Amino acid sequence: MLTPHPRPTFGAGLRLLALALLLATLRPAPVLVTYGPPQAVTTTQPILGVHTRLTDEVEEWKIQRSLRLVREMGASWIVEFFPWAYYQAEDGSVAWDHIDQVVGHAEANGLTIIARLGYTPDWARPPDTPLTYLDESAYDAFAAFAAAFAERYRGRVNYLIVGNEPNLSFEWGYRATTAADYTALLRAVYPAVKAANPEMTVLAGALAPNLEPDGSPWAVNDLTYLRGMYDAGAADYFDGLAAHAYGLTFPADAEPAPDVLNFRRVELLRAIMVEYGDEATPIYVTETGWNDHPRWTMAVRPGQRIQYTLDALAYAAANWPYVRVMALWAFRYPAPTRSYPDYFTLVTPEFVAKPIYDALQSYTGN
Helix, strand or coil, X not given: CCCCCCCCCCHHHHHHHHHHHHHHHHCCCCCCCCCCCCCCCCCXXXXXXXXXXXXXXXXXXXXHHHHHHHXXXXXXXXXXXXXXXXXXXXXXXXXXXXXXXXXXXXXHCCCXXXXXXXXXXXXXXXXXXXXXXXXXXXXXXXXXXXXXXXXHCCCCCCEEEECCCCCECHHHCCCCCCHHHHHHHHHHHHHHHHHHCCCCEEEEEEECCCCCCCCCCCEXXXXXXXXXXXXXXXXXXXXXEEXXXXXXXXXXXXXXXXXXXXXXXXXXXXXXXXHCCCCCCCEEEEEEECCCCCXXXXXXXXXXXXXXXXXXXXXXXXXXXXXXXXXXXXXXXXXXXXXHHHHHCCECCCCCECHHXXXXXXXXXX
């Protein structure tokens, strides 16, 4: 005798499918982000800028909101890092999308962009080396990327920094760093960029202030390094000097000295430029500021941070005619570091403005 098999039923499956389709229709539509009408920065302090750190910001609306807050604070300039390693493949193709977003939203907000290029793709450096490793064998490849960047954003991005803090071993791929090596990089990059976009202002330096002794494996003193650059012939290969000027625990007007790290160390860099007959070349302070972490030994109190920052802007405007911009480090991070770097920022990752943001907004007439 044959036992009849039960007929298959699809009711439960159909109900699940219907539920899935219903849930799909209830999902919110993707956020449509447009540049919007062009805006202009209103400010009484045209020297003010910020380092925006949008490199790792993946959501376009957050890029837009960050740059709108920069404009509303009264800052005219941004410094942004565009890592070569993030964008160019070994076959030469470049993923420009993220850069296009940052440039487009900055432009819509009336902001002047200083683009910092750096970080080496794995195909352009030896195995098991860090992103900061860039040796002479890859100088031409880096120069070609910088030239392509300059050409693509001609008329939209007019300032470009070659590398970052090359006088630190860490920023030179954990190798001994020399001014001659960096000058060789400038010698490769400068003519390539100028051929692609003659209007691009090429900035060199961005040296890390430090007091390391001669022969240190960690860094070369920034004053020594700048002299080395001039001795190696670097003056012909940059249009402006990028400088970093952190106040640490000193007020903005503290006197500079070769054995002291403070805000006015910029004046010592300037003296070297004048000594080498390069007084016509301007300085762009692309990182500056104070930190108000409650336990970091190089920090100050929040009220001091605000006052020192405002004093620094006033001092630079009154005494440094050769300085074009003062870019505060840093406007906002995409995510918290959960350490002292968070206390350099002006706005939290959640877009909560800190008191220093409000003070700067008031200072710029906004």
